[in-house]
Amino acid sequence: MAKRKIVVAYSGGLDTSVMVKWLKDKYDADIVTATGFLGQVKEIEGVKEKALKTGAVKAIVLDLREEFLTNYVWKALKASALYEGAYPMACAIGRPLLAKMLVDVAIEEGVDSVAHGCTGKGNDQVRFEVGVQSLAPRLDVIAPLRTWEFKSREEEMEYARKHNIPVKATKENPYSIDENLWGIAVECGVLEDPTVSPPDDAYQITVDPKNSPDTPALITIGFEKGIPICLNEIELSAVELVSQLRDLGAAYGVGRLDLIENRVVGIKSREIYEAPAAVILHTAHSELERLILDKETFRYKQNVSNKIANLIYDGLWYSPLFKSLCAFVDATQENITGEVKLELYKGTIKTLSRSSVYSLYNKNLATYTVEDTFDHKSSDGFIKIYGLPYKTIALVKNPAKEEVTV
Numbered sequence: 292m293a294k295r296k297i298v299v300a301y302s303g304g305l306d307t308s309v310m311v312k313w314l315k316d317k318y319d320a321d322i323v324t325a326t327g328f329l330g331q332v333k334e335i336e337g338v339k340e341k342a343l344k345t346g347a348v349k350a351i352v353l354d355l356r357e358e359f360l361t362n363y364v365w366k367a368l369k370a371s372a373l374y375e376g377a378y379p380m381a382c383a384i385g386r387p388l389l390a391k392m393l394v395d396v397a398i399e400e401g402v403d404s405v406a407h408g409c410t411g412k413g414n415d416q417v418r419f420e421v422g423v424q425s426l427a428p429r430l431d432v433i434a435p436l437r438t439w440e441f442k443s444r445e446e447e448m449e450y451a452r453k454h455n456i457p458v459k460a461t462k463e464n465p466y467s468i469d470e471n472l473w474g475i476a477v478e479c480g481v482l483e484d485p486t487v488s489p490p491d492d493a494y495q496i497t498v499d500p501k502n503s504p505d506t507p508a509l510i511t512i513g514f515e516k517g518i519p520i521c522l523n524e525i526e527l528s529a530v531e532l533v534s535q536l537r538d539l540g541a542a543y544g545v546g547r548l549d550l551i552e553n554r555v556v557g558i559k560s561r562e563i564y565e566a567p568a569a570v571i572l573h574t575a576h577s578e579l580e581r582l583i584l585d586k587e588t589f590r591y592k593q594n595v596s597n598k599i600a601n602l603i604y605d606g607l608w609y610s611p612l613f614k615s616l617c618a619f620v621d622a623t624q625e626n627i628t629g630e631v632k633l634e635l636y637k638g639t640i641k642t643l644s645r646s647s648v649y650s651l652y653n654k655n656l657a658t659y660t661v662e663d664t665f666d667h668k669s670s671d672g673f674i675k676i677y678g679l680p681y682k683t684i685a686l687v688k689n690p691a692k693e694e695v696t697v
């Protein structure tokens with residue numbers, strides 16, 4: 292009988308490194324590792340060699356940055372999807388793409404099992420597995436961290452040492468970090484106490500706003516149909532644009548978030564995020580929508596944004612509802628073309644100007660000068676009819692002649 296083969300979602304960190312050897316022994320299987328490069332700076336170097344040294348028969352590393360931004364991040368940006376009103380969801384957007392990568396590699400390698408290194412209490416196990424189920428329902432998913440014998444990182448390190456698995460010799464980072472181009476998530480260590488404010492070393496890429504430059508940075512972002520395409524009048528690829536904004540924002544202390552959030556499994560957790568590019572682009576994109584979308588679409592889209600954010604966070608990227616709501620969002624983005632000028636300064640973002648050929652802002656209607664063309668008298672009839680239900684309620688509640696307030 293042919294030897295079993297398993298495709299492992301491999302990051303190069305301790306968990307997935309230990310996992311390669313552990314799966315190989317436990318299932319007497321050949322291990323193929325698949326690593327998706329989504330812009331993580333820290334762990335990608337030497338990841339292929341590391342996987343092979345750890346015992347994989349084949350190590351695949353795929354640069355998925357452009358696909359990540361254009362097919363995944365842009366959808367979330369156009370939707371203004373911020374989980375619980377704040378988290379731009381770098382990690383949550385990356386998982387469905389990594390699930391797709393696992394499925395693609397599994398098909399290519401002709402295997403029937405894939406494995407991931409997510410713990411049994413997080414969101415990522417849900418995103419990986421629901422993603423795989425939605426794309427390849429017959430694939431078996433193995434989640435060793437939910438069942439294996441190791442109860443701590445020390446025990447994993449011990450196992451790694453015993454089996455000559457290369458792990459970083461540097462002083463152990465007390466945090467659990469997940470990183471891609473759109474943002475970084477940092478948890479564990481002292482951050483587990485929500486009464487403690489994050490120490491300086493919790494931040495991986497952003498400068499403390501107090502130590503950021505004393506003069507502001509001015510940037511102009513150009514959008515076409517809801518997608519950012521230009522930075523300071525220069526057309527850039529998605530990867531270039533987001534990388535430049537990440538580096539600039541980080542230098543100005545922009546994009547730090549310290550959030551308590553509700554996980555899919557019901558646990559409240561505390562996480563630090565650094566997402567300079569995401570926060571800058573969401574700010575600019577929303578500004579443009581304020582200028583261009585009509586009132587009803589703008590208001591309706593706010594509800595859709597919230598729903599889309601929940602679907603992404605909850606691992607339902609490949610669900611029919613997500614697809615349908617994205618079609619709605621795309622229709623709203625038809626005219627979201629224009630420019631937004633921003634000022635970055637000591638961790639803040641200020642909008643300086645916005646412009647679009649599709650702007651619905653009409654100065655003659657808005658002005659309080661003699662240029663005003665708005666028909667003030669028509670408001671009289673409008674308000675009488677508009678307020679009629681409430682006037683009727685008040686009259687029924689209060690039939691006596693004297694006026695009573697409240």
Ligand code: ARG
Binds near residue numbers: 380382415469478
């Ligand atoms: N809380 C974030 C999410 O669910 C990030 C999860 C991973 N965080 C980490 N520090 N490894 O999307």
